[in-house]
Amino acid sequence: MSKDISPPVLLFDFDGTVSLGHGPVLAYARHIGEATGNHSIPHTAEHMLSTNDASLVHYRDGYDLVRSLAADCDVPEDSCQQAYMASRLNLADTGITAPEGLAEFLGSYPGRAVLATNSPETGLAEALKVLGLSNSFDAIYTSVGKPDGLTRILESDFPDSPIIAFGDIWDFDLAPVAARGGRTVLLETPFATPADANPTWRAQRVTDIFSELSSAF
Incomplete structure (x- = not known):
């Protein structure tokens, strides 16, 4: 049986990850x-x-x-x-912006990109349009109820897929992925980070890590 060498699924949070600004x-x-x-x-x-x-x-x-x-x-x-x-x-x-270069990277990425947010669907489509990300994600999950809701999505929709998750809140965005052996990118913020957070990478912006990720695919 041939080994699955498909690119990992890139899993993104929304607020504070692909949507920036206060x-x-x-x-x-x-x-x-x-x-x-x-x-x-x-x-x-x-x-x-x-x-x-x-x-x-x-x-x-x-x-x-x-x-x-x-x-x-x-x-x-x-x-x-x-x-x-x-x-x-x-x-x-509200003045939101996307990390520079994110849309271009996702447009050329050969694997799947997924957006999973605790936020409701309300206003999201319009926000993604403003961010230039309307066509960037293969699947979008809203009102997820992280962390437990994210665990359920991973188990039901991505049971065997390698995952690289991006987020700014360890317990909600990344811990469920790390618990199943996935890789994680924790975005550094002035807010609380638990002492037991153990991401694969730390970065200021999601795009800061793309060159390193490309070599890891």
């Missing part, structure tokens, strides 16, 4: 502020994100930061969820 998080914070009158929430979030405040290391990502600020103001969780969904409606207009 715009979506700040839109979320503004919606909370407008709905509840707690305008300190967007102001504080914007200041902390724009200055790379040292305390960001205590949060998983920008959304976790905003949720924590809202909780400190006694904003109910359902109000946060409503604000989040409202913020995704105009996701494409």
